Amino acid sequence: GAVVSQHPSWVICKSGTSVKIECRSLDFQATTMFWYRQFPKQSLMLMATSNEGSKATYEQGVEKDKFLINHASLTLSTLTVTSAHPEDSSFYICSAHGGRTSGGTDTQYFGPGTRLTVL
Amino acid sequence: QKEVEQDPGPLSVPEGAIVSLNCTYSNSAFQYFMWYRQYSRKGPELLMYTYSSGNKEDGRFTAQVDKSSKYISLFIRDSQPSDSATYLCAGGSNYKLTFGKGTLLTVNP
Numbered sequence: 001g002a003v004v005s006q007h008p009s010w011v012i013c014k015s016g017t018s019v020k021i022e023c024r025s026l027d028f029q030a031t032t033m034f035w036y037r038q039f040p041k042q043s044l045m046l047m048a049t050s051n052e053g054s055k056a057t058y059e060q061g062v063e064k065d066k067f068l069i070n071h072a073s074l075t076l077s078t079l080t081v082t083s084a085h086p087e088d089s090s091f092y093i094c095s096a097h098g099g100r101t102s103g104g105t106d107t108q109y110f111g112p113g114t115r116l117t118v119l
Numbered sequence: 120q121k122e123v124e125q126d127p128g129p130l131s132v133p134e135g136a137i138v139s140l141n142c143t144y145s146n147s148a149f150q151y152f153m154w155y156r157q158y159s160r161k162g163p164e165l166l167m168y169t170y171s172s173g174n175k176e177d178g179r180f181t182a183q184v185d186k187s188s189k190y191i192s193l194f195i196r197d198s199q200p201s202d203s204a205t206y207l208c209a210g211g212s213n214y215k216l217t218f219g220k221g222t223l224l225t226v227n228p
Contacts, residue, residue: 006162032214041127043207043218044163093162097214108216110155110162 002028004096006111013084014119020080021114023094029074030096034108035067038091050077084118091115122146125208125219134228138195142208142219145189149210149217152184154193157205157221166206167193198226 003026013019023033031052036044048069049057056069068080081088092115095108125142132138140154151170155163167182169175169191175182183192191208205221 004162034216041220043125043220046215046217049214091160095162107165107168108153109165112162113160115160 002096002107002109004094004109004111006094006114008114009112010115010117012117012119015085016083018080018082019084019116020078021092021094021116023077023079023096023111025075025096025109028096031074032097033071033077034095034097035069035077035079036093036095038093038113044093047079081116084116086118089116089118122217123208123210123219125222127220127222129223129225131225131227132198134198134200134226136198136226138193138198138202138224138226140193140195140206140208140222140224142191143189144191144210144217146210146212146217147189148212150212151210152182152191153209153211153216154180154182155207155209155218156202157207159204163207198224200226200228202226 005024007022033050035047038044046059047062050069050071052071052074058064071077091113093113095110123144153168154166156166157163169182169184172184172186179196181194203225205223207218207221209216209218
């Protein structure tokens with residue numbers, strides 16, 4: 001099956017610093033990747049859609065200057081949380097578009113997630 | 120009203136039981152539906168996807184969609200302790216997925 005990796009798996013940082021999270025599709029090319037945030041006992045909330053070679057599309061309420069997304073290649077997207085604050089502490093998960101099935105379903109394969117704690 | 124509603128549970132069943140997980144949705148634009156399984160502190164794992172009303176079976180799992188009532192279900196037969204996880208339903212259109220809150224399932228040996 002399609003494999004998506006994330007690095008790091010967890011990170012602790014001081015308030016005011018920036019943190020970069022990498023998302024890689026290991027055995028397939030993904031023109032589109034997605035970044036989600038998940039708070040404890042809550043659902044996945046889509047933050048932005050990342051397209052290779054173009055600017056990311058952010059969901060309403062997500063600050064694009066705070067959450068910088070770069071999709072430089074067909075297998076790598078990065079999310080940088082700039083000037084992180086304690087309220088940014090969350091579980092960040094990426095997914096990669098795995099293509100369209102014969103029935104027209106767009107599949108997404110998820111990475112293992114990155115747990116960010118901002119002190 | 121949220122686009123995808125899912126009872127968060129928790130749901131606790133004995134090993135071997137049949138499990139029924141349900142979601143309702145309000146967005147008529149959804150073209151397909153997904154079920155994901157998420158273990159604690161892990162990313163979601165795709166279980167099943169469907170794009171039309173009716174049933175789809177894969178081993179012990181059956182996904183059911185009723186577009187007329189905007190109702191989607193996942194049935195797990197012969198449940199195992201390893202099935203203990205959070206199950207997320209999602210509706211999709213134009214690449215985007217909208218998730219329910221997830222149902223926490225515990226299968227007791």
